[in-house]
Amino acid sequence: MRPLRPFAFAAALLLSALAPLAAGAVEPQRVVSPGGIEAWLIEDRSNPIIALDVGFRGGAVTDSADKAGRARMAAALLDEGAGDLDSQTFQKELADLSIRLGFDAGRDTFTGSLTTLTRNRDRAFELLRLALTEPRFDAEPVERIRQQLVVRAKRDAVDPDSVAWSTLTAALYPDHPYGRRTDGTPESLAAIERADLEAFVAERLARDNLYIGVAGDISAAELGPLLDAVFGALPAESAPIAAGATEPAADGGTIVVDKEVPQSVVALGHGGIARDHPDYYTAYAVNYILGGGGFASRLYTEVREARGLAYSVYSYLNPLDLSSLVLGGVATANARVGESLELIRQEWARMAAEGPSAEELADAKTYLTGSFPLRLNSTGALSRILVGMQMENLGLDYLERRNDYIEAITLKDARRVAAALYHPEALTAVVVGRPDGIEATRAAPGGS
Amino acid sequence: MRFFARLSTAASFRLSALAIVAVVGLAPLSHTAAAQVFEPDSFTLDNGLQVVVVTNSRTPIVTHMLWYKVGAADEPPGKSGIAHFLEHLMFKGTETLEPGEFSDIIARNGGRENAFTSMDYTAYFQTVAKDRLELMMRHEADRMHNLVLTDPVVLPERDVVLEERRSRTDNEPSSQLWEMIRASLYLQHPYGTPVIGWEHEIAALTSSDALDFYAHWYAPNNAVLVISGDVSVQEVRPMVERTYGQVPRKDVPERVRLAEPQQWAGRRVEMTSARAGQPSLSISYLAPSYRTAAAAGMPERPYALQVLSEILGGNTGRLYRALVIEQGLAAGAGNSYDATSFDTTSYTFWASPRPDVEVEAVEAALRAEIAAFLEAGVEAAEVEEAKARLTAEAIYARDNVSAPARIIGAALATGSSLEDLEDWPNRIAAVTPEEVMQAARALIDPARAVTGVLRTEPTT
Numbered sequence: 001m002r003p004l005r006p007f008a009f010a011a012a013l014l015l016s017a018l019a020p021l022a023a024g025a026v027e028p029q030r031v032v033s034p035g036g037i038e039a040w041l042i043e044d045r046s047n048p049i050i051a052l053d054v055g056f057r058g059g060a061v062t063d064s065a066d067k068a069g070r071a072r073m074a075a076a077l078l079d080e081g082a083g084d085l086d087s088q089t090f091q092k093e094l095a096d097l098s099i100r101l102g103f104d105a106g107r108d109t110f111t112g113s114l115t116t117l118t119r120n121r122d123r124a125f126e127l128l129r130l131a132l133t134e135p136r137f138d139a140e141p142v143e144r145i146r147q148q149l150v151v152r153a154k155r156d157a158v159d160p161d162s163v164a165w166s167t168l169t170a171a172l173y174p175d176h177p178y179g180r181r182t183d184g185t186p187e188s189l190a191a192i193e194r195a196d197l198e199a200f201v202a203e204r205l206a207r208d209n210l211y212i213g214v215a216g217d218i219s220a221a222e223l224g225p226l227l228d229a230v231f232g233a234l235p236a237e238s239a240p241i242a243a244g245a246t247e248p249a250a251d252g253g254t255i256v257v258d259k260e261v262p263q264s265v266v267a268l269g270h271g272g273i274a275r276d277h278p279d280y281y282t283a284y285a286v287n288y289i290l291g292g293g294g295f296a297s298r299l300y301t302e303v304r305e306a307r308g309l310a311y312s313v314y315s316y317l318n319p320l321d322l323s324s325l326v327l328g329g330v331a332t333a334n335a336r337v338g339e340s341l342e343l344i345r346q347e348w349a350r351m352a353a354e355g356p357s358a359e360e361l362a363d364a365k366t367y368l369t370g371s372f373p374l375r376l377n378s379t380g381a382l383s384r385i386l387v388g389m390q391m392e393n394l395g396l397d398y399l400e401r402r403n404d405y406i407e408a409i410t411l412k413d414a415r416r417v418a419a420a421l422y423h424p425e426a427l428t429a430v431v432v433g434r435p436d437g438i439e440a441t442r443a444a445p446g447g448s
Numbered sequence: 449m450r451f452f453a454r455l456s457t458a459a460s461f462r463l464s465a466l467a468i469v470a471v472v473g474l475a476p477l478s479h480t481a482a483a484q485v486f487e488p489d490s491f492t493l494d495n496g497l498q499v500v501v502v503t504n505s506r507t508p509i510v511t512h513m514l515w516y517k518v519g520a521a522d523e524p525p526g527k528s529g530i531a532h533f534l535e536h537l538m539f540k541g542t543e544t545l546e547p548g549e550f551s552d553i554i555a556r557n558g559g560r561e562n563a564f565t566s567m568d569y570t571a572y573f574q575t576v577a578k579d580r581l582e583l584m585m586r587h588e589a590d591r592m593h594n595l596v597l598t599d600p601v602v603l604p605e606r607d608v609v610l611e612e613r614r615s616r617t618d619n620e621p622s623s624q625l626w627e628m629i630r631a632s633l634y635l636q637h638p639y640g641t642p643v644i645g646w647e648h649e650i651a652a653l654t655s656s657d658a659l660d661f662y663a664h665w666y667a668p669n670n671a672v673l674v675i676s677g678d679v680s681v682q683e684v685r686p687m688v689e690r691t692y693g694q695v696p697r698k699d700v701p702e703r704v705r706l707a708e709p710q711q712w713a714g715r716r717v718e719m720t721s722a723r724a725g726q727p728s729l730s731i732s733y734l735a736p737s738y739r740t741a742a743a744a745g746m747p748e749r750p751y752a753l754q755v756l757s758e759i760l761g762g763n764t765g766r767l768y769r770a771l772v773i774e775q776g777l778a779a780g781a782g783n784s785y786d787a788t789s790f791d792t793t794s795y796t797f798w799a800s801p802r803p804d805v806e807v808e809a810v811e812a813a814l815r816a817e818i819a820a821f822l823e824a825g826v827e828a829a830e831v832e833e834a835k836a837r838l839t840a841e842a843i844y845a846r847d848n849v850s851a852p853a854r855i856i857g858a859a860l861a862t863g864s865s866l867e868d869l870e871d872w873p874n875r876i877a878a879v880t881p882e883e884v885m886q887a888a889r890a891l892i893d894p895a896r897a898v899t900g901v902l903r904t905e906p907t908t
Contacts, residue, residue, distance in 0.1 A: 263614035296548070
């Protein structure tokens with residue numbers, strides 16, 4: 001169970017949090033179908049399982065404000081009826097064949113994930129084809145999924161974690177789609193029509209915008225023709241993404257959202273570093289030391305271990321396609337949350353001023369280089385990583401090279417990057433609860 | 449896995465999780481896959497430690513997982529939360545390691561670690577490159593018998609646990625209600641006490657409480673070690689003997705919990721919270737576990753209940769179909785059953801109304817659906833399809849490196865055997881429609897049930 005975070009990470013973004021792979025353990029290869037569709041494959045015969053992941057650029061960032069939630073709703077509906085199969089027929093076939101198929105939309109990406117036993121491979125791929133190219137959007141499932149999303153939105157509207165993150169996001173991006181809830185609101189969900197869902201599919205799910213990762217019990221020769229069968233009918237070109245690059249607001253300050261809860265939830269952040277920035281890996285290691293990982297981070301040590309102020313305290317990099325953030329969070333009883341927030345700001349400032357120590361950096365490097373193979377713990381994990389590698393332009397040999405990026409980090413660079421990355425005065429903090437001793441310096445966006 | 453459906457949700461971030469799952473939710477409960485053919489190797493050391501090895505050679509990593517057969521249900525009266533608190537304190541050092549030093553060693557070696565506590569067991573695990581396995585064993589064996597606790601490290605950690613309780617329960621209306629449902633479902637058995645403990649009792653726990661509990665229960669002869677990953681039993685055995693083999697056996701008490709009395713009447717628990725956002729409903733029944741069913745001479749019963757749960761649950765099951773799709777009353781509906789429990793477990797039906805639908809209407813529809821099922825019976829084809837889906841999931845269970853360790857450890861810590869696990873697909877396959885209906889009729893006993901209702905507005 002991870003702490004709730006403001007942006008649902010798509011596979012591609014998650015990858016940015018990954019460390020390197022032990023060389024030679026798995027061998028990605030590029031497969032190009034007879035029809036010219038490319039996929040990256042890790043063939044692995046250890047289990048009779050095949051996993052296929054697919055990603056398209058453009059998720060909730062393409063939703064308009066009055067129809068926020070459209071991408072998520074489309075994702076939830078692709079497996080609710082396609083081709084000649086209505087919702088229940090489609091779902092029943094998935095269940096009876098033990099095929100796992102699902103779609104999701106993050107801010108920047110739309111993703112699909114298929115896992116099947118080898119014996120049902122061809123039918124599983126056919127069901128994926130139907131979902132991607134012939135979704136039905138029948139009235140019953142559209143209304144049902146809409147109601148499910150409304151229920152979720154209503155729960156989130158009073159949940160302290162969700163409120164903290166959606167308020168922070170709105171404060172950081174007041175004039176950009178990134179500032180909106182990807183799940184939408186009851187009002188925006190009510191406004192979404194079937195034509196909106198069809199438009200999303202038509203605009204986003206196209207071959208020029210397609211990234212495929214496959215792993216497991218299948219060879220390149222077997223995969224090639226299947227790629228044409230599944231993806232060949234997609235339109236050639238996707239629509240441009242209207243939203244442009246943006247910087248988060250750097251006003252800083254503290255927002256308090258009054259809620260009658262015993263424990264205040266804090267979300268905070270400011271601008272970060274792009275995934276393709278040359279200093280990204282250095283920033284990643286520096287953040288690991290501040291609050292990124294394990295039981296040894298500075299935030300963990302100061303806030304949790306030494307003072308018992310929280311069960312969970314953390315910071316992380318959140319590079320998006322059109323912007324980037326550094327974010328952090330904590331939850332502490334109302335009476336002591338002021339102390340937690342002050343400690344986080346102090347550690348933010350100390351990291352900016354001094355950077356990590358030589359020992360901290362050395363420990364971070366051994367952790368980050370050593371732990372990556374642990375991610376490759378299932379067939380589905382392999383196929384997801386292959387999609388992320390493509391969407392982030394990391395190269396087919398990324399798994400081999402990733403260790404070198406980490407090893408190359410010098411203490412001098414780490415200190416330079418720490419100074420450039422952390423800006424305590426620019427931190428916007430949102431506190432949801434009845435905190436003692438925390439004064440709001442600004443109102444919540446939108447007057448909520 | 450289905451066999452141990454809750455386990456996958458039990459592990460969590462940062463030292464410790466509780467095997468508590470909020471049963472009332474929107475999404476259908478996920479089934480992890482089934483136990484089958486892990487083809488484990490097993491041996492037992494002279495000091496009584498049982499060791500199980502499952503080989504998976506895809507990547508050169510291993511999960512090393514030590515399970516103690518003690519959990520929250522074994523706590524002394526008035527000391528609720530001590531099993532879980534001790535789990536946190538196990539990271540606070542030994543005679544030769546500083547507080548937190550084992551965690552630092554794991555991190556420097558590129559490993560990941562965690563721990564969790566349930567009603568029946570407490571488990572500690574690390575996932576590491578295979579050449580670091582013996583290092584993990586050395587330190588895990590060390591803290592099995594050399595734990596050192598002092599107030600300066602214990603007392604701040606008690607505050608951490610109180611914050612954990614606030615995050616998990618006090619800030620979450622559905623968790624608050626679930627705590628009350630459990631307390632009502634078990635009149636006397638300790639399963640009615642939350643794993644994390646009651647707040648006032650956690651606040652009074654001391655270092656000596658933790659050390660007493662540790663001295664009572666933590667011993668090689670009360671533990672199971674499961675290693676899953678790129679190793680063989682031949683590689684593992686000498687390492688285990690060099691490390692765990694040095695820990696002395698000691699006397700461990702029998703696990704004897706207060707038994708439930710005859711329950712004469714069902715109960716209803718309602719909570720109204722402005723923080724709930726949306727209402728929800730659950731109906732929980734006492735149900736047999738693998739161990740209690742076997743002891744009662746009906747070992748097939750938990751398998752029949754799993755088939756029942758598969759028929760009723762999921763996106764194509766009867767409950768979702770009737771309440772969500774056909775009647776359009778609920779946003780979600782399903783059921784949940786986990787037979788991996790030392791004592792009598794529970795089986796819960798749940799539903800959440802669509803916006804603008806009264807929770808009473810959903811409750812009536814849910815009860816009507818269950819009654820109609822009992823009346824009309826199950827179709828043979830439904831049973832066959834459910835069994836096929838369940839057994840197919842066994843193949844997925846082996847795919848994740850860590851999953852076998854979790855499944856095997858939980859089973860062995862709650863009274864099942866490796867043979868039970870390996871035979872799981874066969875026992876599922878043997879379930880008949882008659883057994884499903886017998887199990888369902890025995891389950892739906894209104895005197896052994898608790899209905900839980902979460903409301904968003906004050907009732908008059």
